[in-house]
Amino acid sequence: MKTIKVVAAVIRDGDKIFATQRGYGDLKGGWEFPGGKIEEGETPQEALKREIMEELDTEIEVGELIDTIEYDYPDFHLSMGCYWCSVVSGDLVLKEHEAARWLGKDELMDVEWLPADVELIGKLL
Ligand SMILES: Nc1nc2c([nH]c(=O)n2[C@H]2C[C@H](O)[C@@H](COP(=O)(O)OP(=O)(O)OP(=O)(O)O)O2)c(=O)[nH]1
Ligand SMILES: [Mg+2]
DSSP states (O other): OOEEEEEEEEEEETTEEEEEEOOSSTTTTOEEOSEEEOOTTOOHHHHHHHHHHHHHSOEEEEEEEEEEEEEEOSSOEEEEEEEEEEEEESOOOOSSOSEEEEEOGGGGGGSOBOTTHHHHHHHHO
């Protein structure tokens, strides 16, 4: 099966984290951490900064790796590096997503996460 390498930003502000709802494609409507596919020649950190600029018009600082999630979707294997991040500048403008929420710890289960994210949410709790 084909492996897709993805990076995702867990953007934190105080005790809340930023979740976004996918606006297009097969998984439309599911909640995720913003980010996307690593392109050839990029480090994970470079890819994540680029993706967040593209998707949210915001500059971030990429911190520690939280976990790498490995998940089998029906048609590909996902390998997703999830990093703690914080906003450096910008207003988190939704350029591709349908909606976004800042979630506190007691709200993390209030949205319908993509299947691969459920394990990560368990770890964040
Ligand atoms: N960004 C992101 N993708 C996730 C998460 N969970 C999860 O299963 N995925 C899957 C959905 C996609 O099949 C795959 C790649 O993410 P993506 O669609 O954001 O990639 P991208 O921004 O490069 O978008 P595109 O140019 O390919 O349309 O990872 C998550 O929390 N964040
Ligand atoms: Mg994306």
